[in-house]
Amino acid sequence: MLIGVYGFTDKRPVIYALLKLLQATGDVALFSNNRHYKRLLENGESQGHMANILISVSDASPDEIFEQVGYTVDDFEHIIFDMQDTIPDNLSLVFYVKSFSPNEDEQSFLEILGAYTTIKMTYDGKREKEAINVLPISQLWRSIEEIETYHILSPMPSVNLNKGLAAMLAPKLNIKLKTAMTILTRRWNK
Template identity: 45%
Template sequence: MRIGVLGFTDKRPILYPLMKLLQYTGDVVVITDDRRFKRLLEDYTSPGHLGNIMICVTDATPDEVWEEIDHRENDFDHVIYDLRDTLHEDIDMYIHVKGSDYEDGEKDFLECVDAYTPIKLMYDGKPDRTKETMNIPITLKLLSTLEILENKKVLLPLPSPKVNKAIAKLIATHLSLKMSDALKLLRKGWQS
């Protein structure tokens, strides 16, 4: 499965559980320019591994990255592209993660995307009133859990039923899982 996660905000509350769920069904690679992902890696060295998840922190484009890491897209069962303003032609699903508001040019960029699932991280406490948008409250407990799992270098369950439900709803059918099974996997401890 090839997933493009779009947006300019901190997408870790969505990407970490997405990585956790996908790793149960195959090898995963995450391609991102977000330097915070290095916190999950031994010695903060990229590319690196967290269990069967390869994390590549780079400024290369989605097409250039494969030469940089000496792999091919087909070497992995699941590829997550953490994208800001770049599209990739071989994507099965786009997710747009919005923070409190749109950044400059973000709305214009989204007009170039055929279809995507919108998720709003409610840092400001205000939900997006669009019917198809999944609204996720961002709590201090959720943010502190991100810090803990980066510190321990594990993908622990997030203390947010809304995040878990959103990820399970988005991905379960693509992985041939029941939603209840996907939720169980998201609530499990880390298994590297």
């Protein structure tokens, strides 16, 4: 499954929850130009593995990245593209992580994306209809720090995020909703 995650805000809570769920069902790759993901790798490398997850931090385009990392699309069951301005071909799902109203550039990019699911980080306290609404509480950011410090995929302390991702991905992964929720909320062992 090819998944694009787009947005001009910090997408790590969403991407870490996706990694947690997807890694339980096969090999995963995460491609991003966000330098924060280097914290998941030993010695701050730009490319490496965390269990069965390949992480590559690069400015390469989606077309160039596979040549750079030495793998092919077929080497992974799931690939996550942390997108900022380039849209990979043949995406199965697109998540738009939103904080405040999009600016003109962001709105133009959204129109090109086509169908997507909005995950709203409710910094402004305004819930959005038909979106997965996530409260950016301190425990959420604490989990991010724990994941990056200890290289473990801790559960995201957001019931709405976990339920929303489980409901959306369980059918695509051919697992039960309850199984998806269990994966998302259990402690992680390498």
